[in-house]
Amino acid sequence: MNSVVVAGLPGHFATWLAERLPRVTVQAAFSAAEAVDHARDGRTLVLIDLSVGADDTMDALRGLRGGPGGTAPVVVTVEPGAGGVDEGVLDRLVKNFAVDRVLFHPLDRAELLRAVSGLLQVAASAAPVPAPRATQAPAVTAPPSPVSADPQAQSAAAAPRHDVAAAVNQLWARARGAMLQRVEVLERAARAAADGRLTGALRQQATDEAHRLAGALGTFGIPQGTRLAREMETRFGGGQYLKPADGAELATTAAKLRRAIEQRPADAPAPLSAPPARPSAPARADGGAAVLLVVTTDPALATAARDAMAGGPVRIAVAAEVDGIASAVSGRPDVVLLDVSAADATSDWSALNAVGARYPGVPIVVATARGALPDRLRAVQLGASTFLQKPLAPDAVKQAVDDVLPARRAERARVLCVDDDPQQLDAARAFLEPHGLEVHTSSDPLHFWTRLGEVNPDLLVLDIDMPHVNGIELCRVVRADPKWRALPVVFLTARTEAETVYRVFAAGADDYVAKPFVGPELIARIRNHLGRPRG
Numbered sequence: 441m442n443s444v445v446v447a448g449l450p451g452h453f454a455t456w457l458a459e460r461l462p463r464v465t466v467q468a469a470f471s472a473a474e475a476v477d478h479a480r481d482g483r484t485l486v487l488i489d490l491s492v493g494a495d496d497t498m499d500a501l502r503g504l505r506g507g508p509g510g511t512a513p514v515v516v517t518v519e520p521g522a523g524g525v526d527e528g529v530l531d532r533l534v535k536n537f538a539v540d541r542v543l544f545h546p547l548d549r550a551e552l553l554r555a556v557s558g559l560l561q562v563a564a565s566a567a568p569v570p571a572p573r574a575t576q577a578p579a580v581t582a583p584p585s586p587v588s589a590d591p592q593a594q595s596a597a598a599a600p601r602h603d604v605a606a607a608v609n610q611l612w613a614r615a616r617g618a619m620l621q622r623v624e625v626l627e628r629a630a631r632a633a634a635d636g637r638l639t640g641a642l643r644q645q646a647t648d649e650a651h652r653l654a655g656a657l658g659t660f661g662i663p664q665g666t667r668l669a670r671e672m673e674t675r676f677g678g679g680q681y682l683k684p685a686d687g688a689e690l691a692t693t694a695a696k697l698r699r700a701i702e703q704r705p706a707d708a709p710a711p712l713s714a715p716p717a718r719p720s721a722p723a724r725a726d727g728g729a730a731v732l733l734v735v736t737t738d739p740a741l742a743t744a745a746r747d748a749m750a751g752g753p754v755r756i757a758v759a760a761e762v763d764g765i766a767s768a769v770s771g772r773p774d775v776v777l778l779d780v781s782a783a784d785a786t787s788d789w790s791a792l793n794a795v796g797a798r799y800p801g802v803p804i805v806v807a808t809a810r811g812a813l814p815d816r817l818r819a820v821q822l823g824a825s826t827f828l829q830k831p832l833a834p835d836a837v838k839q840a841v842d843d844v845l846p847a848r849r850a851e852r853a854r855v856l857c858v859d860d861d862p863q864q865l866d867a868a869r870a871f872l873e874p875h876g877l878e879v880h881t882s883s884d885p886l887h888f889w890t891r892l893g894e895v896n897p898d899l900l901v902l903d904i905d906m907p908h909v910n911g912i913e914l915c916r917v918v919r920a921d922p923k924w925r926a927l928p929v930v931f932l933t934a935r936t937e938a939e940t941v942y943r944v945f946a947a948g949a950d951d952y953v954a955k956p957f958v959g960p961e962l963i964a965r966i967r968n969h970l971g972r973p974r975g
Contacts, residue, residue, distance in 0.1 A: 443467070444556060447475035448489030449517065453552075460553055464560060472500035479504060479512040485560055489517045494529050501537035513559040514538070517552075519545040520917055525889045534886060534908050542886075542909045544917050550943065551912055561640065561679055607870040609706060612660050615863040619656070619701050622649040626672055626694045633687030647677035651905055652861045655934040657701070658956025659867045665700040666956050668693055670934070729755045732841055733769050735762060735795065736779035741807060741832060745777055748838035754845070762794045772876065773802060775841050779830075780808040780819075789822055796823040800875040800967045803844035807832055823967050853970045854878045856897035858888060858914065859932065860906040864955075868901065868932075868962075875963055885909040889917075892924065899970055902949075904933045904940065912947045919948035928969035932957060 443465040446454045451468055458466035469475040472492045479486045486504070488497050497516070504510060516539050518525070525544070533539040541555045629646035632638040650673035657665030672693055675686065682690075732754050734745045742758050749756050754775075759768035776795055795804060803825040808815065811829040819827050825844045828836060855877050857868045865881040872879045882891040885906045892900075900918065902911035911931060918924045931944050931952040944952050951965050 442560075443478075443484045444487055444560070445469050445475045445478040445484055446487045447472050448492040449487070453547075456549065457553070457556060461557065461560070472497040473503075476500040476504040480508045482508065482512060484512055485556060486512055486514045487517070487556065488514070489519075490529070491519065498532060498537060501533075501539070505537055513540045515541045515543065515552075515555055515559065517543045517545065517547060520920070524893075524921065525917065527887050527890055530886045530909070539908070542913070544913050544920075546920070548912070548916060548947070550946075551910075608660065608867065611863070611866045611870055612704070613706065615656070615660070615866070616701065616704075618863060619653065620698065622653050623694060623698045623701065625649045626653075626676075626697065627691065629676065630687050630690035630694050633682040633690060634684050635687070636684055638682060638687070643676055643682075647673055648905075648907075650676060651934060652864075653697070655903075655932075655955035656861060656863050656867070659864070660704070660956075662700055662704055663956075665697055668697040668700065672697070729753055730774040730845060731755050731757055731769055731771075732775050732777060733765060733773035734758045734777045734779075735760075735765060735791070736777070736807070737761070738779055738830075741777075741779055741830065744832050744834045744837050747834040748841065752838075754841065762791050765795070765798070772799060775845055776802055776804045777837065777841070778804055778806055778824075780806055780810070789818055792819065792822045792824060796964075796967060800877070800963055805837075805840045805844065820968075823964060853898045854880060854895055855899050855901060855966065856880045856882065856892065856895045857901040857932075858882045858885060858891075858906075858911065859901075859903040860885065861903070864903070864932075868957075871957075871962060872966070877966070885911075885914060888914050892918075897927065899928045899930065899966060901930050901932055901966075904931060904935060904944070912943055915944075915947040915949055930965055930969065932962075 442463070444454075444457060444461070445467050446457070447469040454466050454468045458464070467478065469478060472488050473496065475486050475488055478484050488500075490497060501514065504512065504514075514537070516533055518530070530542060533542065540559055543552060543555060625642075626646050626649060629638060629642050632642055650669045653669035654666050654673055657663075657669060672690060675682070675690055675693075730753060732745065732749060734742055734756060736742055736758070737760050745758075746756055757769040757773065759765040776799065778792060778795055780789065780791055792804065792806065804823060805826040805828060806819045806824040807828045807830055808819075809830045816827050826840045828840055853876075855872060857865055857879060858881075859865050859868075860883055862883055865883060869879045869881065880891075880895040880897065882888060884891075886908060888909070902914055904911045911933075915929050915931075918927060918929065925948075928951075929949045931949050932955055933940065933944070933952055934955040936954045941952065950969050953962050953965050
């Protein structure tokens with residue numbers, strides 16, 4: 441593959457690609473048909489913008505796929521309409537005409553270059569990746585587990601955690617066969633490399649399957665499998681010629697990977713997960729009024745909270761300590777106002793830890809006499825929505841509560857997870873649902889827009905590497921739409937290098953969690969973004 445032909449995009453895109461692909465010939469065409477004619481030599485990538493006409497593009501691709509050069513890679517760029525993405529067009533492009541990648545306007549040039557150079561299997565010359573700006577995203581270091589500092593909360597959560605482990609083991613019983621089938625692809629590719637007959641298609645398939653294994657095995661408690669799969673993904677996806685000796689080494693690694701999967705006990709403990717100690721039902725004793733739970737031993741703060749909510753629709757419940765909140769409020773409060781004492785703040789904020797573990801997704805307003813920057817950072821890391829410094833007037837309490845009070849008080853938070861790996865979606869559901877979250881899934885990125893409208897989620901979880909349309913592009917489409925641009929987006933990705941982190945936040949993501957994920961980290965990240973005011 442040594443050339444690219446571009447149709448429908450402004451000429452400066454062709455010039456820009458030529459500058460960054462020094463060993464590739466880039467030329468412009470005036471129509472989809474002319475672009476396809478250039479690709480009949482079998483060595484040309486076709487880049488078509490649908491501004492040339494969807495029907496004309498499909499007619500041209502029909503001729504390409506049925507004639508010489510029918511395996512030429514094709515990238516299509518699309519301008520979403522006022523109603524979003526036309527999924528019928530995407531379906532036909534991918535399923536009928538084998539389009540390899542779909543990118544959306546406004547085009548991200550880095551994603552365009554990545555798609556083209558990857559399909560050409562050539563190195564691209566690009567500017568160094570800048571560091572993410574502080575305003576683009578929160579810090580990406582993992583916050584501590586929301587229950588790790590509270591032995592009492594850990595003890596109370598032991599039984600639900602056992603239930604999660606049982607659910608994960610049930611998932612493993614169904615997923616084990618699929619994991620071994622993926623290993624078979626790696627073994628076949630390794631043998632082909634050892635024999636000098638590895639094709640580009642089989643190599644790409646092996647790269648994809650290794651990537652999926654790397655993301656899933658650690659979640660099922662096989663960290664060695666994740667390490668081996670990542671090693672194979674790097675070797676197969678690196679773009680270097682694989683000699684017979686490389687194939688032999690890959691076959692050895694694949695054999696180790698197979699043993700790691702086969703030797704996992706059926707009842708192995710799942711990665712640590714800490715669901716709430718009791719069900720987080722949204723029931724209301726008074727028939728639907730929102731509840732503000734105030735946890736304090738300070739009479740002045742309790743009085744300020746009562747005065748702030750007087751005459752309004754929010755009911756007040758007061759507990760003197762965290763251990764007493766179960767008797768103060770039945771079910772799940774809508775907002776918690778937590779008084780953190782100076783002594784507790786120096787002992788790793790155990791009260792905030794415990795409340796966050798009991799009520800994941802519920803906004804927590806912290807009131808404390810401490811106001812130093814380290815205290816504020818620690819509170820936010822542990823999931824606080826708002827930080828207030830005492831003493832507090834009723835107006836300040838009312839404003840803080842109004843800012844974070846969820847709009848849909850009677851509903852559980854809805855999370856939409858999009859990943860092309862069904863096992864990964866099942867694992868996410870098993871970890872998230874015990875925490876009171878309503879989890880919806882989609883394994884088809886081509887139908888993402890319809891699924892988004894059906895679910896109307898409170899938070900979106902995206903994978904990066906998916907066929908045809910990756911998570912980066914989906915995030916960019918979400919951020920470009922006025923209806924969805926404030927939707928919190930968290931990425932789950934097996935890639936944690938600086939360039940990928942930059943791409944995630946540049947696309948508009950709020951956070952990312954590395955695969956394989958474990959329960960507490962994913963829950964903490966999601967809880968940190970649910971209920972947070974945006975706009």
